[in-house]
Amino acid sequence: MGLFNRINLQTPESVELEFTLAGIGNRTLALLIDNVIWGLILLSFLAIGAVVSTQLQEIWLNFFEDDESLLLWIISIQILIFFSIYMGYFVFFETLWQGQTPGKRAVKIRVIRDNGRSARLPQATLRSLLRPIDDLFFLGVFFIIFGKQEKRLGDWIAGTLVVQEEKPVVSTDFALSQEAKTLAEQLLVQADLSQLLPEDFAVIREYLRRRSMMLTEARTEKSKQLAQQVKKLINLEKVPKGITANHFLEAVYLAYQRDRATD
Known part of the structure; x- marks a missing residue:
């Protein structure tokens, strides 16, 4: 039995991927940093709100005698902003950083x-909206510890998992063409490899x-499908002439590894 739970997922490309679940320890530490x-x-x-509220009350009293209506407006706006910060923090970062917060x-x-x-x-919105329920009486901790997929309630509703971000393995157990090795050097300059996520790399x-x-026909169709998706993902305008879909995917595989190795 390993120290960490692993899970196999089937992607839309009919490729089975294996991930290591984050675990309660990593998730707690991440939440502590985020909090x-x-x-x-x-x-x-x-x-900032206290300073602005004081200034607004002084200005208001110069024109009106009663400041109760202003006070109600200030409290309402502060509650709205507080709620937006509380909910929006995780939604903003998990959407912008593709599933990650600081x-x-x-x-x-x-x-x-x-x-x-x-x-x-x-998914980020659903997880954030259900976070208060997960925090209530530590329900989220209970679900994570005793669930095989280590999901809190927000994960079950949103259909998400929290996994460890694993670095790609440099060694390979399959042959790579010389064309791919040459193209990989070009991709490091011409392509935006930062848009390629670990799970995308795993599919390739x-x-x-x-x-x-795979049968020849199936291999040809699948390679073209993946190549088109990856080309769009890394914002590559065109592939050099004479480069097949298989050569292109090999090149992306190599370029991604070399790009991560320099991080």
């Missing part, structure tokens, strides 16, 4: 969907590993 940052943001807001990035874990893809705005790797066992 510190969130608290600093909230304190800054409260400090805390998750520091601990190297990520939120993904049940199909292996990165979390988007709908699994295809390259299993392509020799």
Whole structure:
């Protein structure tokens, strides 16, 4: 039995991927970091809000005698902003950083969907809205510890998992063409490899590993499909002439590894 739970997911490309679940320890540490940052943001807001409220009350009293209506407006606006910061922090970062917050990035874990893809705005919103319920009486901790997939309630509703962000393995057990090695050097300059997530890399790797066992027609169709998706993902305008879909995927595989090795 391993120290960490692993889970196999089937991607839309019919490729099976294996991930290591984040675990309660990593998730707790990430949440602690996020709460510190969130608290600093909230304190800054409260400090600025206090100064602005005082100034507004002074200006208001110069024109009106009763400041009760202004006070109600200030309290309402502060509650709205407080709620936006509380809910919006996780939604903003998990959407912008493709399943990561500052805390998750520091601990190297990520939120993904049940199909292996990165979390988007709908998933991040559902997870954030259900966070208060998960925090109530430590329900989230209970679900994570005793669930095989280590999901809190927000994960079950949003259809997400929290997994460790694993670095790609440099060694390969399949042949790579010379054309791919040459193209890989070009991709490091011309392509935006930062848009390629670990789960995207894993799909490419699994295809390259299993392509020799596929029928020729199926291999051709699958390689073209993956190549088109990856080309769009890394914002590459065009592929050099004479480069097949298989050569292109091999090149992306190599370029991604070399790009991560320099991080």
